[in-house]
Amino acid sequence: MNYLKQLYYHSYFLAIELCRQPMYVVSSILFPSMFFWFFGIPNAKTPDAIIFLTYSFSCFSVLSVVLFQFSVGISQEKETSWYFYLRSLPSYRGIILGSRIISGFIFSSFAVAGVLCTAFIFSDLKLADIDWVLFLIRIFAGAIPFALLGICLGQWVGSKTILPVANLVYLVLSFAGGLWMPPSALPTAVQKISPYLPTRMYGELMWSVASKIPTESRYVYGLGIYAAIFLFLSIWLIKREEQISFS
Amino acid sequence: MVIEVKNLKKNYAAKVILNDLSFSVAAGSIVAFLGPNGAGKSTTLKILMGLKKADQGHCKILGELNHNNFVKSQIGYTSQELSFPPHLKIFEILNFVSTHFLQPLPVDQLLNRFDLVKIKNNKAGDLSGGEQRRLGLASALIGRPKILILDEPTTGLDVESRQILWDEFRSFKKSGGSILLSTHDLNEASLVADQVVVLDEGQLLAQGSIAEIKSCVDYKKVCFEVQNELKTEHTQDADLFVKNLVLNKIEFKNIHIFDSTLEEAFLKMRKKK
Numbered sequence A: 001m002n003y004l005k006q007l008y009y010h011s012y013f014l015a016i017e018l019c020r021q022p023m024y025v026v027s028s029i030l031f032p033s034m035f036f037w038f039f040g041i042p043n044a045k046t047p048d049a050i051i052f053l054t055y056s057f058s059c060f061s062v063l064s065v066v067l068f069q070f071s072v073g074i075s076q077e078k079e080t081s082w083y084f085y086l087r088s089l090p091s092y093r094g095i096i097l098g099s100r101i102i103s104g105f106i107f108s109s110f111a112v113a114g115v116l117c118t119a120f121i122f123s124d125l126k127l128a129d130i131d132w133v134l135f136l137i138r139i140f141a142g143a144i145p146f147a148l149l150g151i152c153l154g155q156w157v158g159s160k161t162i163l164p165v166a167n168l169v170y171l172v173l174s175f176a177g178g179l180w181m182p183p184s185a186l187p188t189a190v191q192k193i194s195p196y197l198p199t200r201m202y203g204e205l206m207w208s209v210a211s212k213i214p215t216e217s218r219y220v221y222g223l224g225i226y227a228a229i230f231l232f233l234s235i236w237l238i239k240r241e242e243q244i245s246f247s
Numbered sequence B: 001m002v003i004e005v006k007n008l009k010k011n012y013a014a015k016v017i018l019n020d021l022s023f024s025v026a027a028g029s030i031v032a033f034l035g036p037n038g039a040g041k042s043t044t045l046k047i048l049m050g051l052k053k054a055d056q057g058h059c060k061i062l063g064e065l066n067h068n069n070f071v072k073s074q075i076g077y078t079s080q081e082l083s084f085p086p087h088l089k090i091f092e093i094l095n096f097v098s099t100h101f102l103q104p105l106p107v108d109q110l111l112n113r114f115d116l117v118k119i120k121n122n123k124a125g126d127l128s129g130g131e132q133r134r135l136g137l138a139s140a141l142i143g144r145p146k147i148l149i150l151d152e153p154t155t156g157l158d159v160e161s162r163q164i165l166w167d168e169f170r171s172f173k174k175s176g177g178s179i180l181l182s183t184h185d186l187n188e189a190s191l192v193a194d195q196v197v198v199l200d201e202g203q204l205l206a207q208g209s210i211a212e213i214k215s216c217v218d219y220k221k222v223c224f225e226v227q228n229e230l231k232t233e234h235t236q237d238a239d240l241f242v243k244n245l246v247l248n249k250i251e252f253k254n255i256h257i258f259d260s261t262l263e264e265a266f267l268k269m270r271k272k273k
Helices: A003-019 A022-043 A047-077 A081-088 A095-122 A132-141 A144-156 A162-176 A188-196 A198-211 A217-245 B041-048 B069-073 B090-098 B107-113 B129-141 B159-174 B186-192 B210-214 B238-247 B262-272
Strands: B003-012 B015-025 B030-034 B056-061 B075-078 B147-151 B178-183 B195-200 B203-209 B220-226 B229-235 B252-258
Touching: A003 A022, A003 A095, A003 B090, A022 A047, A022 A095, A047 A095, A047 A132, A047 A144, A047 A162, A047 A198, A081 B075, A095 A132, A095 A144, A132 A198, A144 A162, A144 A198, A144 A217, A162 A188, A162 A198, A188 A198, A198 A217, B003 B041, B015 B041, B015 B056, B015 B195, B015 B203, B030 B041, B030 B159, B030 B186, B041 B056, B041 B147, B041 B178, B069 B075, B075 B129, B090 B107, B090 B129, B107 B129, B129 B147, B129 B159, B159 B178, B159 B186, B178 B186, B186 B262, B195 B210, B195 B262, B203 B210, B203 B262, B210 B262, B220 B238, B229 B238, B238 B252
Parallel strands: B030 B178, B030 B195, B075 B147, B147 B178
Antiparallel strands: B003 B015, B003 B056, B195 B203, B220 B229, B220 B252
């Protein structure tokens, strides 16, 4: 069995497992679209505002999938005997994490599609209003630091406390990063820290596509630095976890 | 030997889990790994599966020291605490496990063999303990392994489910496979195993055939009724004991002579230690 085939099967069965959990589907995929429908669309009075909010809530939807799928998924998985059983099977290193990345990508796509469909149905947004190539590249590339943050949380926090911790990180980062409302509408104190948060940088990456202006390099570098920090931390935490669980 | 364990040592913090443990499993045999809770059985099996590292010593499986994919493909394993993804169906779990092997057994065949056909569409989260154990063993067998390493595979099962698993162990052995199964059920060990490895507090107490282990108890149990009262005596020479009853004109009835049991041997070994 080659690596790609095994990766495909692991991803396929993980996706089936997740699809059959209504709470997961509702909270990760439907919740951002509903939130957008209830709170985003009524505030979008101009064509620019609807594009801006659609991009913001697309970021919010991807954040919801990657953060929860990696943090909660990894934290709960590593404490099950099924995980140890998988490790006893003839397989390749990294295949379990690899399948999580693929299913994260698939579910993120559904979540973004939900936000876009909501925008197309309930506002005047047209397909042609979106720069699809840049939108798709940036929405997924910009999510990498959050996937890595999810891995860090999943490796670090135990299964009993991961849900409140992940929720706290998710809600605070989404709000303070300006994904629910324009950064200029945030409270003054939050406005001061907002530019340093990865969610704000992610939002800026997308809003510059919406406004058709170049992205300020500090946001691109900022996201890169966050990605590097979370990558370093996740490698360290994975090794630490391996040391604890398998020694 | 298909499994060779040599001078295995393992500590958790200051607690000694395994202390210089050595034993082996011959090809085509069933070896019961016996010991009370906390004896170090599960830790040993996890080390054999590459899920834990030994502090000292080594174990060879099919002559290999490393847990590479070839070795893993030759072993079927079930852990003590079985948990399958609760939302996957039985046939999906078997299909998934089968994708790890080059020539897996057909899933339908395993569903039939383990009486899982009727519930193949049930989700793993809805299975009873017995069904989970049967699914566990079916998963362990799907890759056509040469060795089965089973951690308390029949714990908590009803008699019928146990019988199904015991029959499977015997037929696996008949087909040339070897089994190392941990248990603290002495009856199970004496019913299915050819060899017994007795472990206590991480130390090997004995390894040998059931008869060899039992032979460390050098008495027999004689049960009989005298004046409607049930009596039990332990004696090294049962024939002489009965002869004396007759010579002394003691009126007895319903006399039964029992060989020593594995349980008695086990308890004696622990006392000696």
